[in-house]
Amino acid sequence: NAGVTQTPKFQVLKTGQSMTLQCAQDMNHNSMYWYRQDPGMGLRLIYYSASEGTTDKGEVPNGYNVSRLNKREFSLRLESAAPSQTSVYFCASSRDNSNYGYTFGSGTRLTVV
Amino acid sequence: KQEVTQIPAALSVPEGENLVLNCSFTDSAIYNLQWFRQDPGKGLTSLLLIQSSQREQTSGRLNASLDKSSGRSTLYIAASQPGDSATYLCAVNQDDMRFGAGTRLTVKP
Numbered sequence: 001n002a003g004v005t006q007t008p009k010f011q012v013l014k015t016g017q018s019m020t021l022q023c024a025q026d027m028n029h030n031s032m033y034w035y036r037q038d039p040g041m042g043l044r045l046i047y048y049s050a051s052e053g054t055t056d057k058g059e060v061p062n063g064y065n066v067s068r069l070n071k072r073e074f075s076l077r078l079e080s081a082a083p084s085q086t087s088v089y090f091c092a093s094s095r096d097n098s099n100y101g102y103t104f105g106s107g108t109r110l111t112v113v
Numbered sequence: 114k115q116e117v118t119q120i121p122a123a124l125s126v127p128e129g130e131n132l133v134l135n136c137s138f139t140d141s142a143i144y145n146l147q148w149f150r151q152d153p154g155k156g157l158t159s160l161l162l163i164q165s166s167q168r169e170q171t172s173g174r175l176n177a178s179l180d181k182s183s184g185r186s187t188l189y190i191a192a193s194q195p196g197d198s199a200t201y202l203c204a205v206n207q208d209d210m211r212f213g214a215g216t217r218l219t220v221k222p
Contacts, residue, residue: 033209042117042202042214050208058209090156097208098144101162106155 002026004105006091012111013081021076021108023091031097032074033058034066036087037107043090049074050097081112115140119203119213126193127221134188134216136203141181147210148177148188149202157202161188193220 007022025032030051035043035058045058049068063085065077074093078085088109092102116139126132136146145164149157161170161177163186169178176189190197200217204210 035212040214043204043210043212045209045211048209092157092210098206099164101145101147101159102204102210103159104149104157 004091004093004103006089006105006108008108009106010109012113013078014113015082017081018077018079019081020078021089021091021110022073023075023105024073025091025093025103026072027093027095027103028071029093029095029103030071031094032068033092033094033102034064034074034076035090035092036060037090038087046076046089048097081110083112086110086112115143115205115207115211117203117205117211117213119201119216121216122214123217123219125219125221128193128195130193130220131189131191132193132218134190134201134203134218136186136188136213138184138186138205138211140207141184142207143181144206144208146177146179146186147204147206148175148186149204151200151202151215153200160201190218193218195220195222 004025033048034046047066049055052071091105094100094102147162148160163179174191200215202215203213
C-alpha cells in the first residue's frame with residue numbers, strides 16, 4: 001500500500017529558483033492538501049483541492065501555486081523561492097473534505113539558501 | 114478562525130505510567146477530530162478519528178474522547194512504553210484540518 005507519495009524527499013534551492021513538489025495518492029481519494037510545518041507553529045494549510053478540477057487557498061498561500069493534474073496527483077510550485085519558504089512540506093489526501101480522516105505523505109524537507 | 118491548542122507542549126514520564134494529552138479548539142462546529150503521531154523527521158501517522166457525533170474512540174492502549182460543546186479532546190495512553198515517544202498532534206476538521214502545535218512525549222525506560 002503506497003498511500004500518499006511525495007517527491008523529492010529533500011531539496012536545497014537558491015533564492016529565486018523555482019521548483020515543483022509532486023504528490024500522488026493511490027487510494028482514489030477526492031480531496032488533496034498541501035501543508036507546511038515549521039518549528040513551534042504546527043502544520044499550516046497552503047492550498048487544497050476538494051475535488052478534481054478545483055483548488056482553493058488555505059491559511060498561507062502566498063508564494064505558492066498548485067495544480068490538480070488529475071484525481072491522483074496534486075503538485076505544489078514555488079515560482080521564486082525565498083528563505084522564508086524553508087520548511088517541511090506535507091501532502092495529504094482524504095476521501096472527502098468533511099467525513100473522513102486524512103492520510104499524509106512522508107514529507108519534503110526544503111531548504112532555501 | 115479556528116484555533117487549536119495542545120497542552121502541555123512537552124511531557125516526560127517513566128515507563129508504565131498512564132497519561133493524558135489535551136487538545137482544545139475554539140469553534141465547536143467541526144466535522145471530526147483526528148489524533149496523529151509524528152516521529153522525528155517523519156510524516157504523520159493517524160491514530161484515531163472521532164466524528165462529531167461520537168464521544169470516544171479506542172485503539173489498543175489509546176483512547177480518545179471528544180466533548181464538542183466544550184471544545185475539548187483528550188488522548189489517553191495506558192501503560193506507556195519507550196516506543197510511544199513521539200510528538201502527538203491534534204487536528205480538527207471544518208472543511209479542512211487545522212492543527213495544534215503538538216505535545217512532545219518522552220517515555221523513559
